[in-house]
Amino acid sequence: MNFSFSEDQVLLRNSVRSFLDEHCRPAHPRAMMDDARGYDPALWNEMAKLGWLGLPVPEQHGGAGLGLVELCIAIEELGRAAYPGPYLATVVLGGLGLLLGGSAAQKDRWLPAIASGEKRASAALMEDALDWDPASTAATAVTAGDGWTISGVKRFVPWAHVADIVLVPARSPEGLSLFLVDPKQAGVALRRMVGIDLCSRWSEMRIESVRVGADAVVGQPGTAGPVLESLLRRAAVCASAEMLGAARRCLDMSVEYAKVREQFGQPIGSFQAIRHRCAEMLLEVENSHSAVYYAAWALEAGAEDAAVAASICKSYVSESARRVCGDSIQVHGGIGFTWEYDLHLYMKRAKALEPLFGDAEFHRELITRHVVGAR
Amino acid sequence: MDLNYTPEDVAFRKSVRAWLEQNLPRNPIRTLEERRVWHRRLYEGGYLGMGWPKAYGGGDARPMEQAIVADELARASAPAPTNGLGLGIVGPTIVVHGTDAQKTRYLRKILAAEELWCQLYSEPNAGSDLAALRTRAEDKGDHFIVNGQKTWTSAGSIADWGLLLARTDPAVAKHKGITCFLINMRQPGIEVRPLKQITGSSEFSEVFMTSARVEKTDQIGRLGEGWAIAQTTLGYERGGRALARITSYASQYGRLVEVARRLKRHGRPLIDDPVIRQKLGRIWAELEVERYGALRTLTLLERGEHPGAGGSLTKLSYSEFEKRFMEMAMEILGPYGQLTEGAPEELRLEIDTAVGEQGTWAYAFLWSRAGTIYAGSSEIQKNVIGERILGLPKETRADRVGGAR
Numbered sequence: 001m002n003f004s005f006s007e008d009q010v011l012l013r014n015s016v017r018s019f020l021d022e023h024c025r026p027a028h029p030r031a032m033m034d035d036a037r038g039y040d041p042a043l044w045n046e047m048a049k050l051g052w053l054g055l056p057v058p059e060q061h062g063g064a065g066l067g068l069v070e071l072c073i074a075i076e077e078l079g080r081a082a083y084p085g086p087y088l089a090t091v092v093l094g095g096l097g098l099l100l101g102g103s104a105a106q107k108d109r110w111l112p113a114i115a116s117g118e119k120r121a122s123a124a125l126m127e128d129a130l131d132w133d134p135a136s137t138a139a140t141a142v143t144a145g146d147g148w149t150i151s152g153v154k155r156f157v158p159w160a161h162v163a164d165i166v167l168v169p170a171r172s173p174e175g176l177s178l179f180l181v182d183p184k185q186a187g188v189a190l191r192r193m194v195g196i197d198l199c200s201r202w203s204e205m206r207i208e209s210v211r212v213g214a215d216a217v218v219g220q221p222g223t224a225g226p227v228l229e230s231l232l233r234r235a236a237v238c239a240s241a242e243m244l245g246a247a248r249r250c251l252d253m254s255v256e257y258a259k260v261r262e263q264f265g266q267p268i269g270s271f272q273a274i275r276h277r278c279a280e281m282l283l284e285v286e287n288s289h290s291a292v293y294y295a296a297w298a299l300e301a302g303a304e305d306a307a308v309a310a311s312i313c314k315s316y317v318s319e320s321a322r323r324v325c326g327d328s329i330q331v332h333g334g335i336g337f338t339w340e341y342d343l344h345l346y347m348k349r350a351k352a353l354e355p356l357f358g359d360a361e362f363h364r365e366l367i368t369r370h371v372v373g374a375r
Numbered sequence: 376m377d378l379n380y381t382p383e384d385v386a387f388r389k390s391v392r393a394w395l396e397q398n399l400p401r402n403p404i405r406t407l408e409e410r411r412v413w414h415r416r417l418y419e420g421g422y423l424g425m426g427w428p429k430a431y432g433g434g435d436a437r438p439m440e441q442a443i444v445a446d447e448l449a450r451a452s453a454p455a456p457t458n459g460l461g462l463g464i465v466g467p468t469i470v471v472h473g474t475d476a477q478k479t480r481y482l483r484k485i486l487a488a489e490e491l492w493c494q495l496y497s498e499p500n501a502g503s504d505l506a507a508l509r510t511r512a513e514d515k516g517d518h519f520i521v522n523g524q525k526t527w528t529s530a531g532s533i534a535d536w537g538l539l540l541a542r543t544d545p546a547v548a549k550h551k552g553i554t555c556f557l558i559n560m561r562q563p564g565i566e567v568r569p570l571k572q573i574t575g576s577s578e579f580s581e582v583f584m585t586s587a588r589v590e591k592t593d594q595i596g597r598l599g600e601g602w603a604i605a606q607t608t609l610g611y612e613r614g615g616r617a618l619a620r621i622t623s624y625a626s627q628y629g630r631l632v633e634v635a636r637r638l639k640r641h642g643r644p645l646i647d648d649p650v651i652r653q654k655l656g657r658i659w660a661e662l663e664v665e666r667y668g669a670l671r672t673l674t675l676l677e678r679g680e681h682p683g684a685g686g687s688l689t690k691l692s693y694s695e696f697e698k699r700f701m702e703m704a705m706e707i708l709g710p711y712g713q714l715t716e717g718a719p720e721e722l723r724l725e726i727d728t729a730v731g732e733q734g735t736w737a738y739a740f741l742w743s744r745a746g747t748i749y750a751g752s753s754e755i756q757k758n759v760i761g762e763r764i765l766g767l768p769k770e771t772r773a774d775r776v777g778g779a780r
Contacts, residue, residue, distance in 0.1 A: 001384065001439060002377050003667070003674045009376065069376055255765045270768040272754070275761035282760060283688055290667035297378050312660040364656030365649070371659050372632045375647045 003293070005073070013073045019050065020081040026342040032084040033198035037162050039085035045117050053091055054115025056099065061111035067300040068234065072241035072292055079245025082345040084199035086120045086159035092238045093158065093231070094121020097167045100234075101178060101219040101227035110165060123167035124154035124181075124205050125232065125357070132358040134169055134176060134228035139207065141172035141179060141221075147213040148172060150179055153206050156356070160190055160203040167218060167231075168207065174222030179212055186210075197348035233310035236357040237295045240313045243321035243353050244288045246346040250328035251281045253343060257332055274331055281327050284320040291316045308370040311363035318360045321350040378670060384439055391447040394420055404454045407533060414456035414488040422448075423462060424486045426615070427470055431482040438615065438676035442669075445619035452626065452727040460530055461485040461492035465538045465557075468608045472555070472596045481536075481557070493534035493560065495582060496605065497527040503755050505540075506549045506602055507774070512541035512556065512589060519543075519589040521558065524581065527749070531567045531580030534560045538608075539589070540601050549774060553601035557593040564588065574741045575715075617669035620693060623727070624662050624700060627739065630726045631655075631704050637722055638711070645707065654703050661696050668692060684763035687756040694746035695753060701743035704736055712736045 005013070023043060032038055047053055056071050057063020064070075071091070078087055095114050098107055098121075113119035129136050139152020150170050160166055160183045168181045183190060183203075187210035193202040219227055255278055258269030268274045295313035298306040325347035329336035336343045358366075369375075380388070398420065404410050417423050425441045427433025456462065466485045469477055484490040501508040510523025521541055528537070537558045544552035560567070564587030569577035596604050632655065635645040645651045672689055675682050682689065705712040711724060715737050718724045726734055747753040761767040 001380055001670060001673060001677070003670045005376060255767065258767055266771065267768045269761070269765075270770045272758065272770065275765075275767050275770075276754065276757040278765055278767060279691070279757035279760035282765060283692055286688055287664050287668060287692060290671060291664050293376065294378065294667040294670075297376055301379070303378070308659075309663070312663050315656065315660050316664055361653060364653050364660065367656040367659050368652040372635075372646060372652075372655060375649075375652070 003290075005069075009070060009073055012070055013077060015050075016052065016074050016077040017080070019046075020077055020083065024081040024083050026082070026345060029082045029084045029199045029345055038159075038199070038201045039162065044085060047087075048115070048117025051115075053087075053117050054095075054111075055091065057095055057111045057115045058099075061107060062115040063111065068237065068296040069293060069300060072238060072296040075238050075241040076245035076248070076292070079242035079346070079349060080249045082199060082246065082249075082349050086122065086162055086201075088235070088238055088242065089122040089159040089163065090114055090120045092235050093123035093125075093167065094163075094165065096234050097121075097123050097178075097227070097231050098218070100230050101224065103215075103219070105215065106180065106218065113164075119164040120159065120162050121165045121167070122157055122159050122163040122183075123231065123235075124157040124160070125169065125228070125235075126154065126156045128153060128155055130155075132232060132362055134225055134232070137169045137171055137176055139168065139170040141170040141177055143173060144211060147211060147216065148179065150181065150207050150210045150212060153204065155204050156193060156202045157190075157205045158356075159201050160205050161192065161201060166205065168205075169224055169228055172217075172221045174220075176224045176228070177221040178218040178224035178227060180216045180218060181207065181210060181212060195352055197352035199345070200349065200352040229307075232357055233307060234299060236314035236363070237292060237299060237310050239353045239357050240288070240317035240321075241292050241296070243317050243350045244285070244292050246350040247281075247288060247317075247321040247324040248285050249346045250325045250343060250350075251278070251285050254278055254281065254328040254331040268331075277327055277331060281324045284324050288317045288320045308367055311358075311366040311370070314358055315360040315363035315367065318354045318363075322354055325350045384443060387440055388443050388447060391422070391444055392451075394422075395447060395451045395453065399451055399453055407457065410454065410457045411488045413454055414458065417456050418486050418488075423456060424466060424482070427466060427482065427486075428478075431470070431478050432486045433470075433482070439673055441615040442618045442673055445616055446622050449619040449622040449626070456488070457533075458485060458488050458491050458530075460494050460534075460538075461488075461490070464494055464608050465492045465536075468538060468555075468595065468604065469557075471607065472604050476592065477557070477595070490535040491530060491533050493528050493530045493537045493580075493582075495525040495528055495537045495539040495558065498524060499526055503752055504774075505605070506553065508540055508542060508553065510539070510541045510584065511545070512539075512543050512554060514543070517591055519556065519591070519594075521556075521564075521584045521587045521589055524583050526570065526579075526581045528567075528580045528582050529578060531560075531582050532569055532577070534567075536560055537582070538595075540605055543598055543601075547599070550602045551599050553605075554598050555595040555601040555604045556589045557595065558584075558587065558589050562587055572741075573744070574738055576738075617672050617689075618666070621662060621666040621669055624665070624697070627704075627726050628658060628662060628700075631658075631707060634711075634722060634724060635707055638708070651707055654707060658700055658703055661699065665693050665696055684759050687751070687759040688764070690750065691753055691756040691760070697743045697746050701736075701740040705740055708736055712740065 051064050052074055054063030055066050055074055059065040098110055127138055141148040141150045152170055163183050166181050166183050168179045170177060170179060187208050189206040190203040193204055258274050259267055261268050291313040295309040298309040328343055335341050398416055400413055421434055422444045425434040425436035429435045466482055469481055498508050512519040512521045537560050539556045539558045540553055542552050543554040564585045566583040568581045570579045570581050571577050635651060638645045672682055711718060715735050762769055
């Protein structure tokens, strides 16, 4: 039993943190808000060189072959820096999606390109039913020649506008299937969906009778359900890691501010009203840390309770991060409500991730299903 | 990071489980004498005082072994031993701060439940502000004479001995004039009155000391060191009970789910109601997060590190959780949750309390209000977290200058 990071894991965290402290200061996400792509390709290539884009990619495909714990360590730091870019979309949704379900040929083709920074990816897991259960998929894939014709409307597809490939669930005659779709190909229309976090990019993805070949299906047709459920769990935990990073940054900023901001002739941190709030924030952050890294370990180790741990993680951290980030604005007072002050960068990142891959309510029902059975 | 138990830990857990199957009392414990018998059986099994030195009757066991034993006891809904404060607070205090003579004199008798202990800390005007305590211990040459009143004394009515904090120097700043003693409760100068709680029961007492006598040999640590010693004793129990606490909650949760299957509203079982399912999912998530936290604490203890102020985070977390858990259980059970008797038998509403006794949801609900008050209220824990972990400035306080009186 050892619930603490190894030396290597601490080293990874420190190196990601110090790199981002230098190359992703708050001015960087601010600069990307108005950028058409929304991310900086030069920084992306630097991250590739450091091996971060291939963290979970096996060594044979040009990656570092590390596990979900290491991936979450890196992503927590990205959240702490409000990094703007398609990291979670590419490495988790694309990379892990292909690792979980892809054929040898698909992995050969895409994983090295992801690890090297050459290609970006995403997955289109949400339709207008706003249900993260893969079984709710309504998009269709009709057999056409030796391939398929896909139609459907996907919503909130992260970073589709810069992706080279998107994993798209659709119903084929065999059942729920997963396809690789090039978002730039004819018949795919992307429309930007602008949320409050201008550093998180989403698109609506309209797919109208798009032809894909036989090699576009991920795994066997009709067998995508378990792959999508596994991917959803991993994405939920990774998103939680990013929310945790954002929350920890908000806590750190609040504590620093409470030490120096004076009212009534003394630092506001000396008032119990502020100090107790900060203590509660720390409690939620530490509990979120437990939830994220327990779930990451459990998924990686294939532990018996891995699925329920993922849902516990996402339901707990979604609400905790919201509370901590919100409370940080309250601790700051007026300055925390200004555009100029950086707090909102992190608060909005946590908010953007809160509903993705299942909100607290969605996952609480899954927890109950795991623990007491289905309705 | 590896959250698997080692093969040794798994084997140890098995051996504990097997022992419990053989030795668990078949009938509910009703008297103190029956509890003493169970206590001694546990001790003979090697399951009490596990972390204490072998030389004084302990087991020199690792924190993980202690946690596993406590966890298995909780899993089996085993009755608690007697002498909880002797085992949890007094013994460890003597182990760390006592003289060899004190260790030899007291430790084995605690383990064998030959002498039962209580803790004499809180006073009517010294609760959260414990250092404001006024009980006086006056030096009379070869002994001290103690005068004052204590309250919230657990097990006060059955205790043979007490661990006492008393003021020995009223002239110095209040934290510096307190000394720690062992006091014989079986003497004429001590009167114990039970304190009836909101539960209707009396687990606590008030203790009045009128010219009570404490031997010089029963002073723990140096004069004026009592406050520092008290700071360390409050944290002793938390690691060992870390897993067991969660396992008790999990067993209560299991009972709650069973009742939610049996109770019907609008013609369908509560368990099928989406609102109820949300509540059950929320409790389980929070309960598991507490368990993950316990594993982090155990990781520290196994490495020989002390959680320090981190213990305040743990205590704040589980005590506040327990309140939310019981409030939600009450919401789910409706008015049935408040029944102390007269519940329809077929609902089987009885539960095991934290110490393995049969109890009611009503009692567990009321008792959940205690956890955020005893051993440092949530507000005190937040002060500790704010000052010692986050490094926030101390507030201006009127009592940090001058003497205690």
